[in-house]
Each structure stands twice: as structure tokens, then as C-alpha cells.
Amino acid sequence: MKYRLEATVSARVDILNRITTLFIQKGLPVESVNYKVIDDRLAKVELICSDADDIRMDRIINQADNMVDIAQVQYIKLDK
Amino acid sequence: MTGAEALINTIIEENVDTIFGYPGGSIIPFYDKLYDYTDKLRHVLVRHEQGAVHAAEGYARATGQVGVCVATSGPGATNFVTGIADAMMDSTPIVCITAQVDVGKLGTNFFQEADMVGITTPITKWNYQISRAEDIPIVMPQAFHIARSGRPGPVLISITKNAQVEKFRYRYDLKAALDRMVQVPRRDNLEKRDLNVQKAIELLNNAEKPLIIAGQGVLISGAEAVLAECANKGCIPVACTLLGRSAMNFHDHYYIGMVGMHGNMSANAMTQQADVILAVGMRFSDRVTGNPAGYAQNAQIIHIDIDKTEFNKNIQVDLTIHGDARQMLEAICDGLVFKDRESWRRFGYEQYDKEKENVIGPMLASKKLNMAQVVDAINSHYIEKVSPKSYGSNVVLVTDVGQNQMFAARYLKLTMKTGWITSGGLGTMGFALPAAIGAKCGRPDAQVVAIVGDGGLQMNIQELGTILQNNIDVKIVLLNNSFLGMVRQWQDLFFDKRFSHTMLVNPDFSKICEAYEIEYMKISKPEELEDAIDRMAASKGAFFLEAVVDPTANVYPMIPGGKTLNDLIIR
Numbered sequence: 001m002k003y004r005l006e007a008t009v010s011a012r013v014d015i016l017n018r019i020t021t022l023f024i025q026k027g028l029p030v031e032s033v034n035y036k037v038i039d040d041r042l043a044k045v046e047l048i049c050s051d052a053d054d055i056r057m058d059r060i061i062n063q064a065d066n067m068v069d070i071a072q073v074q075y076i077k078l079d080k
Numbered sequence: 081m082t083g084a085e086a087l088i089n090t091i092i093e094e095n096v097d098t099i100f101g102y103p104g105g106s107i108i109p110f111y112d113k114l115y116d117y118t119d120k121l122r123h124v125l126v127r128h129e130q131g132a133v134h135a136a137e138g139y140a141r142a143t144g145q146v147g148v149c150v151a152t153s154g155p156g157a158t159n160f161v162t163g164i165a166d167a168m169m170d171s172t173p174i175v176c177i178t179a180q181v182d183v184g185k186l187g188t189n190f191f192q193e194a195d196m197v198g199i200t201t202p203i204t205k206w207n208y209q210i211s212r213a214e215d216i217p218i219v220m221p222q223a224f225h226i227a228r229s230g231r232p233g234p235v236l237i238s239i240t241k242n243a244q245v246e247k248f249r250y251r252y253d254l255k256a257a258l259d260r261m262v263q264v265p266r267r268d269n270l271e272k273r274d275l276n277v278q279k280a281i282e283l284l285n286n287a288e289k290p291l292i293i294a295g296q297g298v299l300i301s302g303a304e305a306v307l308a309e310c311a312n313k314g315c316i317p318v319a320c321t322l323l324g325r326s327a328m329n330f331h332d333h334y335y336i337g338m339v340g341m342h343g344n345m346s347a348n349a350m351t352q353q354a355d356v357i358l359a360v361g362m363r364f365s366d367r368v369t370g371n372p373a374g375y376a377q378n379a380q381i382i383h384i385d386i387d388k389t390e391f392n393k394n395i396q397v398d399l400t401i402h403g404d405a406r407q408m409l410e411a412i413c414d415g416l417v418f419k420d421r422e423s424w425r426r427f428g429y430e431q432y433d434k435e436k437e438n439v440i441g442p443m444l445a446s447k448k449l450n451m452a453q454v455v456d457a458i459n460s461h462y463i464e465k466v467s468p469k470s471y472g473s474n475v476v477l478v479t480d481v482g483q484n485q486m487f488a489a490r491y492l493k494l495t496m497k498t499g500w501i502t503s504g505g506l507g508t509m510g511f512a513l514p515a516a517i518g519a520k521c522g523r524p525d526a527q528v529v530a531i532v533g534d535g536g537l538q539m540n541i542q543e544l545g546t547i548l549q550n551n552i553d554v555k556i557v558l559l560n561n562s563f564l565g566m567v568r569q570w571q572d573l574f575f576d577k578r579f580s581h582t583m584l585v586n587p588d589f590s591k592i593c594e595a596y597e598i599e600y601m602k603i604s605k606p607e608e609l610e611d612a613i614d615r616m617a618a619s620k621g622a623f624f625l626e627a628v629v630d631p632t633a634n635v636y637p638m639i640p641g642g643k644t645l646n647d648l649i650i651r
Contacts, residue, residue, distance in 0.1 A: 010262040014197055021202050043264060055109045061390040068206045068226055073637075 002031075002078040003049050003057050010069035011043040018069065019045055022060050028052050042071065048078070081250040083213030083243045084113040088121060090220035093252050098122045098139060098521045100132040104152025105192055105632055106179035109244035124521055124550055127542035127578050129156050131514035133163025134540070136174045138518025140167075141501045142476050142526070143151070146227050147174040147518065150465070151182055154192030157238070158199065164234045165203040169505025170323060171296060175223050175233035180240045196238045205233030221257035229385040264437035276401050278356065280382045281415035283399070285357035287302060289424045290316045293339055293368075295360015296323035296504075297385060303406035304412055304496040308332060314416035317428055319347035321362045322489055323355065327501040330493035336428045340368045341639045342486040345439075346431035348637075348645040354379045354426065358412070361385060361405040364394040365505065374644030384408045438650050439636050440491075449606050450633035451487035451559045457609040458529060458557060459492050461617055473497035476519045476528045480512035480536035483565035486635040488531045499526065510539025516554045517546055527555070527617075534560045534586050546598040547622050555616050556598075556624045561631035562586055567648040569634045573649075593624045604628040 009015045010022055023030050034046040049057075057075050064073040081089075086111060091099065101123060103111045114123055126132040129151040136147030151157050157178035167174050175509045181190040197209050208219050216239075223235045284290050298307055304327055311318045311334035319339045320327050328335045337344025339351060351357065357379045362368070364383075369375040372395055381397040383390070384405055391400040401408050443452040462475045476499030477492060479485040482562045485502055494500055501519060503511040516530035537558055547554060563580040571579050593600035599619050603612045604627070637650045 008108065017198065018201055025202060059389065059393065062391070066220075066230075066387065066389060069262060 001051075001054060003052050003075050004043075004078055005047045005049065005057075005060070005073065005075045007045045007064065007073040008071045009043050009045055010071070011037045011041055012069060015043065015069055016045070018067065019047060019064070020045075022063055023049060026056055026060065028056065081247065082108040082109065082113065083216055083239070083246050083248070086213060086216045086248070086250045086354065087220065087239065088113055088243070089138055089250065090119050090217060090252060091148055092117070092120055094146065094221070094224045096146065098124060098272045099148040099150055100124045100126055100135040100139070100518065101150030102126055102129050102132055102152070102156060102271065104156045104179070106153040106181060106241045107156070107244075109241065110150065110179070122521070124517070126514065127545045128160035128540065130163055130282050130510065131517075131540055131543045131546060133160045133174065133176060134166070134508070134511050134514035135518030135521070136168075136176070137163060137167050137172045138478060138501055138515030139464070139522040140172050140174055141515070142499050142519035143522035145522070146224055147172070149174065150177045151179070152192065153179045154194045157196045158194050160236075161199060161203070162506075164200055164236060166202045166503055166506040166508045166511065167234035168205065170503065171232050171300065172234065172526065173227040174234045175227050176234060177235045178236065178238050179244070180209060180238045182242045183240045184242075186240070187329075195505055196236060200236045200568070203234070204236045207236040209238040209240070210243050211240045213243045213248045214520065216243070217250060217252050218257045218260055221252070221254045222261055225258055273401060273403060274476040276399055277411045278415070279399055280401060281354050282410055282539070283380055283382060284314055284316065284358060284420065285415070285417050287355045288421070290314070290349075290356045290358065290421070291350050292316050292318045292358045292360065292380075293321065293351070294318055294324045294327040294360050295321045295362025297405040298324055298327040301361065301386075301405040303360070303409050304328065306406055306409045308334070308496070310409055310413045310416060313413060313418060315418055315421045315425070316358075317350060317425055319343075319350065321365075321368055322502065323504040324362060325489055325492075326494040326496060326498050329495045331495075337432065338489055341370070342490060342635050342637070344432065344490070345435040345637055345648065345650075346428040348639070348648060349431045350428050351376050352378070352645050359383045359397070360409060363390045366394065369395060370639045370647075371642055371644045374646065383512070435637065435650075443633070446630070446633070447606070448630040448633070449604055449609070449627060450630045451483060451561075452491050452633070453609060454557060454559060454627045454629065455487050455491040455531065457613045458531070461613045462527060462529060463493055463495065463498060474526050475499065476516075476523060476526045478502070478512050478516040478519055478528065478530045480530075480532040481507045481509045482533050482536060483561075483569065483635055484531050484533040484536070484559045486566070489560070499523070509536040512536060513540050513543045513556065514546075516556075517543060517552050519550050520554050528553070529555045529557060531557050531559065533565060534562060535564045536556060538586075541592070544592065544598065547598065548596045551621065551634070553621050555619075556622070557616075558588065558589065558624065558626045559629050560626055561629045563631045565631065568631065572634065572639065573638075589624065589626050598622045598624050600624045600626070602626040602628065
């Protein structure tokens with residue numbers, strides 16, 4: 001199943017690495033990443049993962065939620 | 081003030097009295113300033129950066145404070161990696177400071193440049209590269225806060241050389257620093273949590289065969305006393321994980337042993353028989369569960385953890401309670417009612433008797449000296465004889481990884497007050513010696529005993545130099561079987577006794593000790609044990625006891641990899 005992860009994050013240089021690492025660690029393929037700085041501290045990230053399931057996405061969200069540089073995170077299931 | 085001086089000041093502000101480190105090119109400005117602060121901040125010069133990070137872990141685990149270690153850029157920093165991963169797996173609060181080349185030279189393959197933020201991202205709780213001196217008073221308080229809060233873990237701070245030498249107006253303001261963190265305080269669903277606590281109480285009160293499994297979370301949150309109260313109040317047996325071994329007194333009537341691959345038969349059998357399991361501050365590691373498909377199939381599982389990523393990760397549980405172990409246990413304890421569960425407890429005792437008869441008894445009675453006997457002798461001296469009243473409260477026991485660790489975990493009669501430091505999650509050989517040094521620096525009043533194997537000792541044997549230079553009073557017990565014992569055991573049981581590359585030809589340790597000016601003694605018979613331990617305990621300063629043990633004595637019981645807790649083998 002396809003999922004979109006949406007996060008509000010700290011606008012630091014390595015934040016994309018941090019988020020994609022969550023997927024790499026679980027062997028999940030990332031299809032696209034969108035990143036936009038919204039003010040001097042925060043940025044928005046949208047990431048599409050093509051082959052995940054609810055359980056693994058929940059784990060990623062829990063892990064992301066624990067990360068210091070992520071202010072808010074959620075995922076949406078996309079239809080095929 | 082320069083950045084380097086500011087860095088030292090922030091460390092002192094965080095009440096750290098000892099740091100472990102090794103200087104090098106890019107960190108010279110820091111070490112130069114440190115020279116002026118020797119009265120306020122003790123620096124222990126190690127012999128290898130891995131030693132520094134394990135020492136910081138030992139310091140943190142023995143004191144409950146954040147451990148700090150320092151290294152230079154490039155190779156110095158990459159030598160930290162194993163220790164950082166170890167601290168991540170075992171939730172140990174450490175702050176690792178590594179130097180970095182000038183900000184203008186980043187990415188040019190400069191001499192001794194390595195991207196430490198990139199390398200350590202998956203194995204740190206947080207990391208940050210400071211490239212301007214004025215960021216130091218903001219980032220450092222955040223680093224310490226993150227390392228010690230919630231589920232503790234390692235934080236890496238990479239500081240460029242220019243940030244160490246730049247001058248700026250230094251002002252330490254903890255609140256301002258923490259206010260700048262982007263993470264918004266999570267509003268946990270407290271109503272749901274309270275409801276789950278009530279459900280947990282109900283489940284436990286109605287259970288016929290309840291069991292509590294305590295992990296390291298109990299120790300980190302200081303919930304040992306309330307755990308014992310829960311057990312007493314509800315008449316519920318308690319098992320511990322490897323890292324949570326000292327969460328309950330060995331002699332407590334409700335303590336039934338350690339769970340897991342080399343755990344006690346009582347604890348594993350009761351896990352399989354239980355109808356309700358309350359898991360506190362533990363993570364259902366594969367070493368605890370065996371094959372998850374066959375784990376505790378009769379039980380409804382309640383899981384308390386401060387880290388919600390642990391919920392339903394390895395084992396699907398029935399009820400999750402997200403919160404601090406002590407607070408949650410207190411809430412549960414309030415609602416528990418006593419229920420006579422004599423036959424359930426008797427089941428545990430029967431299993432223990434069976435283990436005693438088949439495994440523990442023959443092991444301790446063996447004519448050939450083995451690891452169990454040595455550990456038992458350490459036990460009876462350091463926990464029972466020396467401090468019968470304080471009951472091992474002033475003792476810190478550190479183990480390496482492998483058979484020595486499993487024998488120690490199985491045969492030590494630890495109490496809630498005894499320090500117990502071991503590398504569980506990552507299983508890092510070479511951990512014990514530097515961790516014991518760190519523990520002794522953190523708790524100079526305690527007697528620190530490192531239990532090591534011949535393989536693990538030689539992975540960080542250079543730290544004997546640290547003991548020599550800093551005059552550190554650590555008792556080292558080498559369980560020498562001239563084999564990589566645990567691998568040998570697997571080869572013995574599962575690989576047709578083909579002992580491929582596990583035999584070690586060891587040096588003469590007496591000569592090594594002579595060179596490092598450490599008192600040395602060697603034994604090879606069970607009857608020599610008592611005198612040896614007495615001599616070790618009476619010695620002033622570091623002591624090295626080499627016990628030549630039987631290499632064929634395997635650790636039993638054992639649950640073979642991939643099998644369930646029911647498939648335990650005892651010989």
C-alpha cells in the first residue's frame with residue numbers, strides 16, 4: 001500500500017536524512033520527498049512510501065514522534 | 081570567552097565531575113582550556129576512544145548521571161561508534177563530544193575528517209554539529225536534557241575547530257536553551273492511560289497465574305521499591321530481564337529468576353503458563369522471547385513503557401500503558417488486592433528445584449573449576465560476607481559479554497542496591513574493563529568488580545594503562561577458558577563440535593599485569609577460590625585474578641535460537 005507521511009520538522013540541514021533513515025532502517029522504499037522551509041525554524045516534509053503497511057507505518061510514526069527535531073507527524077493511506 | 085571554554089563551562093553546569101577522553105588535532109583548543117579547569121573537572125585519559133565511551137557508560141549506569149566522553153575528529157570520533165550504539169540499545173545517557181575540522185573545510189576530505197552526524201544518526205537519540213561558538217550555550221543544555229529525559233540515550237555533539245576558538249559573550253541559560261527546542265510537549269491521552277491502568281488492575285486482580293517481568297526501565301525510573309510492594313500486595317511473582325537483574329532482591333520470596341535464552345527455568349516456564357503478564361520497562365527482546373510465535377500464548381500481556389515505539393514491536397500485547405515505570409506501578413499498586421496464589425508460586429519453586437538439581441547443583445559441585453563457581457565465590461564474598469547488613473549496596477558488578485556474562489547473570493545473588501552493569505542489547509565484547517573504570521570514577525566509595533572473559537578482556541586490554549595512570553581500584557576477575565566461550569558453546573551444540581577459529585592462544589597475563597603494576601593471582605582449582613577472593617578483596621588498589629576454568633562447561637539451561645521457551649535444553 002501507498003502512504004504519505006506529513007511532518008513539521010526543525011529546519012536543519014540533515015533533517016531529510018533523519019526522516020528517510022526511518023524508512024531505510026525498515027527496508028521501505030521511498031518514492032518521493034518534498035521539503036519546504038516555512039519559517040526560520042520550521043519546515044514541512046511530505047514523503048511518499050510505496051510499499052508499506054499500517055503496522056510498519058505506525059512504528060515509523062511512533063519513532064518519528066519520539067525524535068527531537070520533529071514537531072508533528074502523521075500519515076495518510078493513499079489509494080492505489 | 082572562547083567556544084572551548086564555554087563547552088567546559090556547560091559541562092560543569094550540568095554537574096558532571098569526570099569526563100573520559102583522548103586528545104587529538106582538532107580537539108586541542110578544548111584540551112588547552114581544560115588544562116585551566118583541572119580543579120573543577122577531572123579528565124581521565126583513556127588508551128582508546130572506545131574505552132572512553134564505555135567508561136562514560138559505566139559512569140552513567142553506576143551514578144544515574146549523564147556520562148561524558150571526548151574525542152578528536154575522524155578516527156577518534158569513529159572509534160566512538162560501537163560505544164554509542166551500545167548506549168542506544170541499553171538506554172544509557174551519555175553525551176559524546178567529538179571535534180570536527182573547520183567549518184570552511186567540511187566536505188573536502190580534510191585530514192581526519194569524518195561526517196559524524198551522518199554516521200551516528202541511526203544510533204543516537206540526537207546529534208548536532210556546532211559550527212558557531214554562540215550555539216554552544218544553546219545546544220549543550222539541550223544535549224544533556226535529551227540524553228537524560230524520557231528513555232535515556234546517547235547524544236553526539238560534533239564541534240568544529242573554529243567554534244572552539246571563536247570568542248563570544250557566554251551566558252548559560254538552561255530555560256532559554258530548552259525553550260528553543262522544536263519538539264512540542266506531547267499531550268498524552270491521560271484519560272485513556274488511566275482507563276488502561278484500571279483495566280490492568282482488574283486483569284491482575286482476576287488473574288489466577290499473574291507474572292510481572294521487570295526490565296531496566298524499573299531501575300532507570302527508581303521503581304524497585306514499588307515493584308516489590310506490588311509483588312507483596314498482589315502476591316504476584318516477579319521475573320527480571322538481563323538488564324533488570326537488580327530490580328528485585330534475589331532473596332525476595334516473590335523473585336523467581338531471570339527470563340530469556342539463559343534465564344531460569346522457573347521464570348521461563350511461568351511466562352509460558354501465566355494468564356496475565358505485566359511487563360514493566362522491558363522491550364521483549366528476541367533473547368527474552370525466543371520465537372515470538374510461541375511466546376506466552378496463554379497470557380494477556382500488559383506492557384508499561386516510557387517509549388511507545390516499543391509497544392507491539394516484537395510481541396503483540398493486549399494493553400499498553402505509556403508512562404514512567406514508577407508512576408504507573410504506583411498507580412497499579414494502589415488497586416491491587418491480595419489473592420492467595422500458593423499453587424502458582426509453588427509451580428515456580430518446583431521449577432527452581434528442578435533447575436537446582438539438574439543444572440546449578442552439578443555445576444557448583446564440579447571438580448573442575450568453572451565460571452559458575454567463581455561467580456558464586458564473588459557473590460558470597462562481596463554480597464553476603466562483606467556487607468551482610470547493607471547487602472551488597474556498596475558493590476558494583478560489571479560483566480563483559482558471553483559466557484562470563486551469562487554465568488554472572490545467573491549465579492549472582494543481586495539485590496536492589498547492588499550495582500549491575502552489563503552490555504545487553506548490543507552485546508559489546510570489551511565492554512567490562514572500561515565500564516568498570518567509569519563506574520569506579522563515578523562511585524569511588526564502591527567496590528567495583530569486573531567479570532571478564534579472555535576474549536573480551538583483550539578487546540580493550542589497553543585500558544589497563546588507564547588503571548595504571550589514574551590509580552583506579554578495580555578488581556578484575558578473568559574467567560580464562562582459552563576459548564571464545566559462547567561461540568564455542570554454539571559450535572558444540574549446533575555445529576557438530578567444529579570449533580572453527582574459537583580457540584585463543586593467550587599471552588601470559590601475569591607478565592602483562594607486571595608491566596602494568598597490577599597485583600596478580602592465578603588459580604585453577606575450586607579449593608583455591610575462597611583464599612583468592614579473600615586476597616582480592618583485601619588488596620589495596622587494582623587486582624587481577626585469573627581463574628583458569630573448564631572450557632567445556634556450557635551455560636545451561638538454554639533456549640536454542642529461533643525456538644520457543646518450551647524448547648529449553650538443560651544439558
